[in-house]
Amino acid sequence: xxxxxxxxxxxxxxxxxxxxxxxxxxxxxxxxxxxxxxxxxxxxxxxxxxxxxxxxxxxxxxxxxxxxxxxxxxxxxxxxxxxxxxxxxxxxxxxxxxxxxxxxxxxxxxxxxxxxxxxxxxxxxxxxxxxxxxxxxxxxxxxxxxxxxxxxxxxxxxxxxxxxxxxxxxxxxxxxxxxxxxxxxxxxxxxxxxxxxxxxxxxxxxxxxxxxxxxxxxxxxxxxxxxxxxxxxxxxxxxxxxxxxxxxxxxxxxxxxxxxxxxxxxxxxxxxxxxxxxxxxxxxxxxxxxxxxxxxxxxxxxxxxxxxxxxxxxxxxxxxxxxxxxxxxxxxxxxxxxxxxxxxxxxxxxxxxxxxxxxxxxxxxxxxxxxxxxx
Numbered sequence: 001x002x003x004x005x006x007x008x009x010x011x012x013x014x015x016x017x018x019x020x021x022x023x024x025x026x027x028x029x030x031x032x033x034x035x036x037x038x039x040x041x042x043x044x045x046x047x048x049x050x051x052x053x054x055x056x057x058x059x060x061x062x063x064x065x066x067x068x069x070x071x072x073x074x075x076x077x078x079x080x081x082x083x084x085x086x087x088x089x090x091x092x093x094x095x096x097x098x099x100x101x102x103x104x105x106x107x108x109x110x111x112x113x114x115x116x117x118x119x120x121x122x123x124x125x126x127x128x129x130x131x132x133x134x135x136x137x138x139x140x141x142x143x144x145x146x147x148x149x150x151x152x153x154x155x156x157x158x159x160x161x162x163x164x165x166x167x168x169x170x171x172x173x174x175x176x177x178x179x180x181x182x183x184x185x186x187x188x189x190x191x192x193x194x195x196x197x198x199x200x201x202x203x204x205x206x207x208x209x210x211x212x213x214x215x216x217x218x219x220x221x222x223x224x225x226x227x228x229x230x231x232x233x234x235x236x237x238x239x240x241x242x243x244x245x246x247x248x249x250x251x252x253x254x255x256x257x258x259x260x261x262x263x264x265x266x267x268x269x270x271x272x273x274x275x276x277x278x279x280x281x282x283x284x285x286x287x288x289x290x291x292x293x294x295x296x297x298x299x300x301x302x303x304x305x306x307x308x309x310x311x312x313x314x315x316x317x318x319x320x321x322x323x324x325x326x327x328x329x330x331x332x333x334x335x336x337x338x339x340x341x342x343x344x345x346x347x348x349x350x351x352x353x354x355x356x357x358x359x360x361x362x363x364x365x366x367x368x369x370x371x372x373x374x375x
Contacts, residue, residue, distance in 0.1 A: 001123055001366065004359040011098070011115040011358060015088045015107040021053070021080040021143040028055035028079060031114070031138055035060040038121045040136070047151035053080075053141040057148045059156055060136040062121060069374045070132025071299075074159035074334065075120075075365060076149075076325055077113035077166055078142030081105055082347050092355065099352045106351040108343040113165035114138060116341075116362040123366055131369050135159055139325055142166070146289055149328035157329065161300045162336030163368060164326040169340030171360040172313025174304045176337055177293035178320040178327055179224070179252035180259045186270050187282040188212070188234075192243040202241030205234055208279045209245040215269040217262070225253035226321075227262050254291045254319060289323050292330035300335040307367035313360070339364065 019027035028044065035042040035058070042060040047053075058079070064070065082105055089101040100106040117136055124131055135158060141147030167175045188209045193202030209232065218227050227249065234245030249266065253259035267283045274281040294301050296317065308315035326338040342357030 001127065002119060002359050002362045004355065007115055007119045007358055007362055008098075008355055010118060011112060012090050014111040014115055015090050018086045019080050019107070020083050020085040021141055024054040024080050024140040028058060028140065031058055031079060034118060035136070038118070038125065040121065045152060045156060047148055048140065051141050051147040051151040053144070053147060055140045057140055057152050058138040062124070062131070062134040062136070064133040065130045068130045068132055070372045071160035072133045072135070072158060073369065073372060074135035074137055074157060074162045075117050076137040076139060076162065076164045076329065077110045077117060078139045078148065078325060079114065080140055080143050081107045081109065081111070082143050084349070096355050097352045098355060100349060102349055105347065105349060106353070108341070108351055108353040109346040110142070110166045110341070112341050112343055112353050112358060112361060115358065116165060116365055119362040120365050120369065124369065129370065130373050132372060133158070134369065142325055146323060146325055146328055149325040150289065154332040157332055157334055159334050161303065162326070162329050162334045163304065163365070164324055164329070164336060164338040165341060165361070165365065166324050166326075167320060167338040167340045168343070168346065169318065170314060171340055171342040171357050171364055172308040172311070173316040173318060173340035174301065174308070174337050175320040175326070175340070176298075176301055176317045177254045178291065178323055178338065179254045180256055180291035180327070181288045181323050182251045182259055182263055182285050183288050184249040184251065184263065184266065184283075184285045186212075186247040186249065186266075188245045188270070188274060189280040189282070190241070190243045190277070193241045195239045195241050199241055203243070203277055203279050204241050205245035205279060206242045208273055208277045209234070209247060212270045212273040213247070215273065216266050221262060222258070224255045225251070225258045225262055227251040227266065254293055256291050259287070259291070289327040290331040292327055292336070294335060294337060298335060300337050303368060303371055304337055304339065307364060307371045310367050310371065311360070311363060313364065
């Protein structure tokens, strides 16, 4: 059913359109034209005014075929790529892998997903396959911290079940949970003094911050939770007791209560050490995106697993260690899982995807639609 040659041709076209994150205008215009060409109603939301990105999110609607009983579905991918993503020159090797020429990323993350969804639309149309209502949400700014999805108006989603097409792993695998992420900024305000003449009159912000870090649980906290200090800055001349230090950190957990507990633990460590030394702490944290988790018997998981089984794919479920737009859309109230795309070495100039995997991916999303039709 899938026209692999057509699919690969379109994928090669898409990856050659420059769309580094925050520069999505060109790819957004191309995709808008494609959705309209295939007969879909497509709109661009106003999220760019809040996200600061080159375009808003694209929301395309494929109405249900008449008389079809099926849940409303939405599929989502992102249109932006990481850097370096300008001037991509894709190469198909004799081994069946598609790579860039080596100077840029390929952009399979996530244009492989976009190409698969465009092929899905064509096949549904051409072969008159019955389907329920399907929304296609193509986000901007995913690579900048899910900015497009986070800036989207949740009321624009009209779906019962959702499928992001943007995870690592073999085609047919399904990410059923992913952690919340908290961004944390910690500051220590000490007291300056001459380091050689009267250091006892100073309060070293660096010393206080270091002591606080030593009291924090970091790295792998438990099977669900991680935390990390990403940067430590402050100070200058060696003859001055430093009066200011700043830490940038994060905490993640697939259990919302655990990420909140980790934040509280890091805050307590900072504040208790500052109190001992007489320094002033400033602690700021925010949940960037929520966690999500679905059980094996969740409707959205069962639908994906049925489709995978029908095609002889693994249907393996797993917990992702990173966030995606799926986190945001679950937070909007639509049960959403993240489907593995089959790409490898993403975010590097060694990124690649197999021609066969592109075909499998398009077939997988098509089969999800077919399996969603009741009776």
